[in-house]
Amino acid sequence: MGRAGLRFWSAVLALAVFMVDVLTPLEGAVAVLYVVAILLAARTNRRNDIVVAATGCIVLTVVAYLTSHDLQTIASPALRALVSLAAIGITTLLVLQNHAATTRLAAQARLLNLSHDMIFVRDRGGVITFWNKTAEQTYGWSADEAVGQLADKLLRTSYAERRETIEAGLLETGRWEGRVEQRTKAGAVLTVDARWALQHNHLGKPVGVLETHTDVTDRVAAHNALVQSEQRYRRMFDASRIGVVEEDWSGLRAALDALPAQGAELRDYMARNPDFVRQARGLARITDVNPALQKMAGAASAAAFIENVDKLLGENDRSFVDALVAFAQGERFHEGETELVRLDGRKVPVLFTITFSPRSDEDHDVLVFVIDITERRQAQDALLAAQAELAHAARVATLGELSASIAHEVNQPLAAIVTSGEAGLRWLRRDIPDLKEVATTIGHVVAQGRRASEIVTRIRTFLKKAPPEQGVLHVGEIIEEATELVARELARDDVALVVETAPDLPPVRGDRVQLQQVLVNLLINAGQAMSGRPGSRTITLRATVDGEMLGITVQDSGPGIQADDLPRLFDPFFTTKDGGMGMGLAICRTTVEAHGGRLSVASTPGSGATFHLTLPHSQEHALP
Template identity: 35%
Template sequence: MPGKTQSFHLNATLIRSDATRHRPEGGLVFWLAALVALGVFCVDAFTPLDIAVAVFYVVVVLLVASSGSSMAVVGTTVAVGVLTLAGFLFSHGSDYTGSSIARCVVSLLAIGSTSILSLRNLAKTAQLHEQIDMLNLTHDAILVYDLGGKITFWNHGAETLYGWSAAQAVGQRIHDLTQTHAAAPLDEIYATLLSNGHWSGELQRVRRDGRAVSVMSRLAVWRDAKGEPRAILATNNDITLQKQMAEELAEQQKELRAAIDAIPGMVWSASNEGDVMFVNRRWQESGIDTKDRGADLWAGLVHPDDLSRMRGDWRASVTSGRPLDNLSRVRQRDGRYRWMHIAAEPQRDASGAVRRWYGVNTDIEARKRAEDALTRSEAFLVDAQRLSKTGSIGVAPENGEMIWSNEAWRIFGYDPASEVTPSLALILARTHPDDRAQVEAAHRGGDTPAPLIDLEYRLVMPDGALKYVHYVAHLGPPASTDLAYVGALMDVTDSRQTQEALARSMAELAHVTRMTTLGEMAASMAHEVTQPMAAVVTSGDAALRWLNRVEPDVEEAARSIGQMIKSARRANEIVRQIRAMAQKRPAAFTRIALDDVVDEAVELMAREFQRNGVRCDVQRSREKPLVHADNVQLQQVVINLLMNAVQAMAEREGAPRRVVVATQMLNEQEVQLSIEDSGPGIGEQDRERLFNPFFTTKANGMGMGLSICRSIVEAHGGSIGLDAAAAPGARFLITLPLESAQEEIVT
């Protein structure tokens, strides 16, 4: 194992040479060498031993070589060579045999080889001494330890750094001796070292005097000829003072930064070329993204209208070295701009050249009135776009001049590239004749402008196409803009056409439902019409009898004729109601009494109640609430709910059948109509879908009755729902706005 032997020899040599090279050598070695040489000569020259006794002169050479003197080795070699030849001559005289000559030659070769090897070893030792001296000259702490951590070399720098001498340290385990601590586990550090062949990092260690030190350690693995790791070379530097200075500097920088951040202005610094390099916390508080600093930082900070002037002033200052003095609008976190005084002073070096710029942006909003500097386009964008994502319109307060966005030009059908100036006249020229009055009144406003304009009107385009538009506008704040109104104009043609188609479909469906209901009530209605007609006939016969008497009883005849007229009117009213229910016509909203609607519906359902054995109780409100509604549509809702109640109770044999219809005032704004039956009720699983189109619990139902009822009620500004607390039957609640609180609804 030559590599391993070489490694151990090198380490041992380093240690021995460093630890013992300066020990004083006495003459004991030379005297011992002389005695050995004398003994060997005497034995070789004066005894009849037939062996190569002169070979033992090698011991003499080695003893002299241990003194470290090359000259002494050379002299000793020559001397013992002479003694070898002399001993040969004395012991053999003139009788020289081949074997004796061979022994003499072998002895001389052994002495010469030993001398050469000793001289080479002394040369290597001298070289190692020089290397050790060089290692001891450095201020770095250099040490060598094996893979087990045992120290094999410890230079003067290590003695100075850690306080232990080489004699005290060699043979100790480095991590036990210095109480090593690192940010990462030592096992991980060794794994990285063996994997990469080197490692560097910061270690915490303890000196001999107990003082902790921080060292920057650089480790390298020494490998033998086979590549096997044999030892670790470590170079350590004391960075304790550097760390303390760095920590103090960081603390001072922290305090300085805190002081700079406390300044109410936006403090900054820039290079001599004008690139912003440092900003204080006020920049982040203002919502400025300072990640990408440099000359372009002003582009995200300064108002676009002021940016060109700001950049010009800044470039002029950087070029000439003159201080910067500029007034510009600077963006805040909320997107608004505030006037600021941007000033900067140059820092110059010894030659007078600008080294760095230091500046501060001071808020002068109160003095400059930033609101007065906001442009009309800014107010238009902020306010109009807040109201709508479509066309925008701005109106000046004094002369009524307008600003239109490109989308507004498109909606009105004008070319924005033309020389036409936006005006009310252009709007009225496109407005439908029937809507011009309300559009003109809304835009002119009169002496007291309305705070909010919200109207829908129609536009007639040059090709005859009809557009529906929705215009919303509000008064602009006079302190921040010169616009009286800022608003949004939305093209709602598609949605309006969809609504009209849906309304026509619902009207058709409602009419079909009414016809279906009339079909179900045909027998009852025929009975209701037959009954008053039979009363007319009976009263007519009675009147004739009273008149044909010997003395005609005119008073009784008149009473019978009055009954005839009353019965005929009742029959006519029933026919009118049936025709109204069956008639296909648009809704007609009028002022009606809700109780009258209920009475008429109950009257139409009287025959159904009688045929199915249902008792109907009507509980009227004392206030006689009035609603703005379509009488036929509300009757359809009540009849539909009453018919559902009758059909639900028809399935309950032997149980009482009762319907309660009640009206009551909820508050000064609303009235409630409730219809409750004693049927089986609505299952909990069906309540969520009860008003959905095409959902029904009846075997032969279409599932549109309750959906149409909800559409009718909601069109009247009310709501309809199921009272989940009602038991055991079902209780429907209809809430309608009172006529006094309801605005006119146009369907």
């Protein structure tokens, strides 16, 4: 029934009591029945309705008394009227007090409904007596569905400890806090932080429990995921065969920010202030290392490794400075190669990668990944040794092909020596020896002898197996020596060699024999490509300067190279010649790249091939 209906029936009841009191001869305190009308009006939960109903009943009681009795004598009717008024007043006072208490409880209930936590009240038997809005939204049961149900049964609550122990602690202290698991109406499992408070009546007897629950399901899931991730990465950290170092560079960040030099000037500042670099190495605080790095450094434990961290890098190690510059410039990664000094003093070649935290982070954690490349370095050394053996074999094979040219080169000065010697003898056998002519012929003999000696020395140098010797070389001399070595071979095949060199070519740094071998191989290959072909056979060798590189081009007028063979031309053991080893061009490219240069080829079938060789040059070592 709505409020309007309650007001209507309250008024009807009051009028009915008034009519009975006025029109019937009943002698009882009929007016006492007005309290029923007041109680009916109180059900509207509005204070004004209660006051209006009480006032109306008092007025009707007084009117009924005045109508039925006079004021001349005060007898039992007056007493009954006073009893009725007292009953109406007392009832009204009690109803108003109940209304005030109900209003306060309703206000408190509204506050509980505003809470973001799930709140419900249960009695000592576990039956729910109050269920707030958040509990409705989270658990899925409405207040009407939840009230009257056993809380543990409804929510299927799981406790971490025995329920009896929890209840005993609640009775002893009046409070309990813990984490429990509960289920919603839809069957979802929730993890909640529970806080219980024991309620007492005015006699101090426990009558109920106020339970406040906070949903921490997502927080617990995130924490568990974080723990699992930490455990997973810890296993990876410890089991990895790559050395890993975790460092704190926050102190380094503060030191770098305080420097007067920043950006491009930072490297120069560190070069001028080596004391800062030594200080900075002490500021790189290691927080953790994995077992792989401990083994690499020869440390028995992480503590021993950390204590001796400054000994792991040599005094003149530049990799730390490069890492500092990368860190100061805000780079995310830095890679390099250095030597790790073990605790026993032995050096280990390593590759390292440093991962820096973003500049916005406050902790400035740094991860350094270190790979031992000792085996790779040994393999490289073995490969270089094998390459040197192959290069020596190729030089020997080349000399076999050049034997006719070598014989021609040596026979020329020998023949000149014999001729000059015979002429000198004739001048001496004259009746009057011409000593001046004899001296001239002896000078010719000496000059030709030196020429023969230089030819033999050059051939022995080309042939011998010796380690590479880096020196400042004049490219013109290398070209001249190489062309002299192949001149006879090219002449036999009727090949014309045209040499075009730019004036004042800058010097290069490298090994004379290796660069000479490259040119000899390219010239012989060009001559053999044109061997037996009709028409003009020409090789053009050009040397020019292109910026910071010196370029040498060997171009022939032969048949060229097939398009399918070009991608594999420099592969080891690939050859287009019958009986070829397939190592010449592979060794040539490796040799040129070892000198910091590049060797490439371009060809159009039927129009010859062009090999282009570039080498870095430096005016700093210009020859006179």
